[in-house]
Amino acid sequence: MERSGVLFICHPWGGGTEVYENQCIEELKGTRTIFRLRMNENQLSVIEVNRQKVIRYAIKTTELNWSSFHKMLKQCNITYIYINHLVTFPLFKLIHYIIRCNIPYAYFIADYYCVCPSFNLLNYEEKYCFAETNIAKCQACIQTNLITEPQINMKATSIRIAKWRHKFFQLLQHADTVIAPSHSTKEIIQRYYPTLPIHVSAPKTPEHIMYTYQPHFALNRLNIAFIGHIGKNKGLTILYELKEAIKQQGLPLTIKVIGTTDKHPTPYSDEAGHFHVVGQYEPKQLSYLLSQHEISIVVISSICPETYSYTTTEALLSGYPVITFNLGAPVERVQNLNGGWVVGQLDSQALLQLLLQLHANREELMNKVNNLRT
DSSP, rough: OOOOOOEEEEEEEEEEHHHHHHHHHHHHHHEEEEEEEOOSSSEEEEEEETTTEEEEEEEGGOOOHHHHHHHHHHHEEEOOOOOOOOSSSHHHHHHHHHHHTOOEEEOOOOOOOOOTTTTTTTTSSSOOOOOOOOHHHHHHHHHOOOOOOOGEEEGGGGOHHHHHHHHHHHHHHSSSEEEEEEEEHHHHHHHOOOOOOOOOOOOOTTTTTTOOOOOGGSSEEEEHHHHHHGGGTTTTTHHHHHHHEEEHHHOEEEEEEEEEEESOSSSSOOOTTEEEEEOOOGGGHHHHHHHHHHHHHHEEOOOSHHHHHHHHHHHHHHHHHEEEESHHHHHHHHHHHOOEEEEOOHHHHHHHHHHHHHOOOHHHHHHHHHHHHH
């Protein structure tokens, strides 16, 4: 008899959402048949993970209806669904079919898509909206912010935020469980859906993390790391403003981007040697790369609240103190471990002032290093 199937629904873009999905799959694939539902070139594809990732079933979006969706669930013997993200899919159709199928499902809050189509709560000025809930203000923002977003299969002019939240609330209400990766995420979502029960459960710590910090990293010239791909929501403007301030003022600081940026998608170093972009890396290499580049401090520069941030966890557990703005999940971990600093003002000047303070007071820096060693 064929084993019961579990269906994971997610976008194809990778990142922390896929890392979490892969963790769940590893726990289940020994006893269940695992499928991924992906949207690709106007087709929903059901990919069987257990059998070399073959496509088990496919539905063209033009042929997606209740009958074809229900047939797919039956054919794959699906008995549980994990929803990790619904972007790229025919949204309202899929929500309706998931509720209608009467199969228990879990919803993981990977970002803020369930309350706003902008994912990260950045408004039309590319600034954090501080979880605005006013329908009129949100509607006006969407019309300006999302001129067209093909990945959500609808134009901004057709999005009605009241309907968006109503449909998502229906989906969340009917879920077997709604999971938030941090308490700050739960608090933000409950601003929109106050009666919604949300279970807080942080993803598992990746096994590849190693403690690699060396005391002289805090005593020599300060090497400041930004980790991952730095785009606008990850603090791109702040990063480059900090770079220019260091250059113009001749400051004794070096920035090393362990990853890439929107402006520098490939490895790069400036002539003065004070700004380096390392390039893409494998996640399991991070602890080693932080050590190789003799990083003194890691900056998590997101200008909107991260729901979890694997890079924050990996940096702290590798022994590297973290500076973060007073937003989202990174704050919880920095404070719980007493392993860094929280900057209240969302700008490069406030960040620079703290870095210069730490440059002048290495004992303060070493105290945080020692907190992460115990």
